[in-house]
Amino acid sequence: MxxxxxxxxxxxxxxxxxxxxxxxxxxxxxxxxxxxxxxxxxxxxxxxxxxxxxxxxxxxxxxxxxxxxxxVATPDDTKLRARMAEKARELEEDIARLTRMRDGLHHASTCMHEPLVECPDFKRTFENPATLTPSPGHWQRTAFPAEGDLSRPGEVPANL
Amino acid sequence: MxxxxxxxxxxxxxxxxxxxxxxxxxxxxxxxxxxxxxxxxxxxxxxxxxxxxxxxxxxxxxxxxxxxxxxVATPDDTKLRARMAEKARELEEDIARLTRMRDGLHHASTCMHEPLVECPDFKRTFENPATLTPSPGHWQRTAFPAEGDLSRPGEVPANL
DNA sequence: CTGTGACTTGAAGCGCGGTTCAAGTCAAGG
DNA sequence: CCTTGACTTGAACCGCGCTTCAAGTCACAG
CATH class of the missing domain: 1.10.1660.10 (Multidrug-efflux Transporter Regulator; Chain: A; Domain 2)
Incomplete structure (x- = not known):
């Protein structure tokens, strides 16, 4: 052992x-x-x-x-548990937002609009009600390639 | 105008x-x-x-x-579109992970285990297959209170 | 003409989540 | 014994996404 x-x-x-x-x-x-x-x-x-x-x-x-x-939470930590429940609800919103984004991306990857972001279908995905902006203070990130040459697809300003 | x-x-x-x-x-x-x-x-x-x-x-x-x-993407930017499709797939995984987390939290917020993370039901939520760890390089954040005193629920080490 | 005050700029700073580095310690092999 | 080499430490540094700051500019009110 x-x-x-x-x-x-x-x-x-x-x-x-x-x-x-x-x-x-x-x-x-x-x-x-x-x-x-x-x-x-x-x-x-x-x-x-x-x-x-x-x-x-x-x-x-x-x-x-x-x-x-x-x-380190224990069942008697009521504040933390309340926060957990709140977080669970926030996650619902996150999930809704990610789902939207996934649908939008999926459409964009096969759409023929020029430029893609101007596609009415695409825009409609993001036009509607809530679940668009996260509750204040709430975000995420994803590091992009660094490997693989995706780093220069659109020749963005490149300033700084 | x-x-x-x-x-x-x-x-x-x-x-x-x-x-x-x-x-x-x-x-x-x-x-x-x-x-x-x-x-x-x-x-x-x-x-x-x-x-x-x-x-x-x-x-x-x-x-x-x-x-x-x-x-700035246009329909002829095939690399970027491929990346979009890939991102859409990644979002699926994210959604699965968030869903797990939501369920886990929801359970934890009403569970009586001491400490909460040792609850077998809770652990089971995270024990299974993939969708647990994000594909390398991929994360998110959420700022916690700063307002409201949630900042000291468990008296964490507090070092640094 | 003279404030006032909301904007402008570039540069510096901050918080988070680590990584990197120099210097040191230890176990095992020869 | 001495070397090797993977670990140890604290401190410095990094990239991201902003915010803050000092110094300057402009429109408008009086």
């Missing part, structure tokens, strides 16, 4: 996270190592599930600080 | 964006002013729709640079 522990490198590889990210998460209280082998962190195997949850939460729009709070 | 133009302050108010953000978007090529009144930018009313689209795209995980490219 003493030997079921995972080295940080192994955790990094299996989780897809950089070792530096693991140390960063530890500093922020998201994870903890089960002990050390010399200087080296040793993790219990179930750290991987925790990391999977963290990754899911991160990509769902939670900050590191939020996740840290969620991870 | 010459008087249907909007002042930057008006656009800011109606769009919910800060004037600085509008200037920033202009610098990045996302928007353009229709002209100037003295020094002041004057915008055509339909800028608001464009901004709504931009906000939706931003909150769907697109970077400023991506949006800039999308906004």
């Amino acid at each position: 003493v030997e079921s522990l995972l080295d940080i490198a192994e955790v990094a590889e299996r989780s897809g996270l950089a070792p530096s990210a693991l140390r960063f998460y530890e500093k922020r209280g998201l994870i903890a190592s089960a002990g050390r082998n010399g200087l080296r962190r040793a993790y219990q195997p179930d750290i991987l599930k925790r990391l999977a949850f963290i990754a899911c939460a991160r990509s769902s729009g939670f900050t590191i600080a939020e996740i840290a709070r969620f991870l | 010459v008087e249907s133009l909007l002042d930057i302050a008006e656009v800011a108010e109606r769009s919910g964006l800060a004037p600085s953000a509008l200037r920033f978007y202009e610098k990045r090529g996302l928007i353009a002013s229709a002209g100037r009144n003295g020094l002041r930018r004057a915008y055509q009313p339909d800028i608001l729709k464009r901004l709504a689209f931009i906000a939706c795209a931003r909150s769907s995980g697109f970077t400023i640079a991506e949006i800039a490219r999308f906004l």
Whole structure:
């Protein structure tokens, strides 16, 4: 049982996270190592599930600080639970927005309008009611290629 | 017709964006002013729709640079269109992940496990197959309160 | 003509989520 | 024993998406 522990490198590889990210998460209280082998962190195997949850939460729009709070939450923490319920509702909106965006993109990828954003069908997707703008303070990002040459499709101003 | 133009302050108010953000978007090529009144930018009313689209795209995980490219895209830009289709597929995954997270949160907000993250039902939500980790390079964020005292629910390490 | 005050600019700064770096430590192999 | 090399640390740095700041310009009121 003493030997079921995972080295940080192994955790990094299996989780897809950089070792530096693991140390960063530890500093922020998201994870903890089960002990050390010399200087080296040793993790219990179930750290991987925790990391999977963290990754899911991160990509769902939670900050590191939020996740840290969620991870130590107990049933009597009513405020946090209220916040969870609120977050669940926010996620509904996010889902609606993403669905719109997906539909819009899907159309744009096959539409013949010049330029694409001027297509009436496309615009209609974004014209309607709520679910367009996120509740204040709420966003996301996706790093674009950096690899692969998608970085220069439209010859954007390129200023700065 | 010459008087249907909007002042930057008006656009800011109606769009919910800060004037600085509008200037920033202009610098990045996302928007353009229709002209100037003295020094002041004057915008055509339909800028608001464009901004709504931009906000939706931003909150769907697109970077400023991506949006800039999308906004100038034409039907013959096959690479970009391929990327759009790919993005649409990624959004499917995002939606699946958000849906999971929503369900997990919804359960956690009414569950009696101590601590909440150890609830088997909750864990099961995140245990299964794909749709857990985002395709590499892909994330989002949500600023937490800052207002309202949610900032200290679990007395997290507080280091740093 | 003289404020006033909302805009203009470029440059610097900020918060987040890490990565990178220099310098140090340790276990294992030869 | 000494080397090797993967880990350790704290601190510095980075990219993104803005915001803030100092200094300047302009339209309009009085």
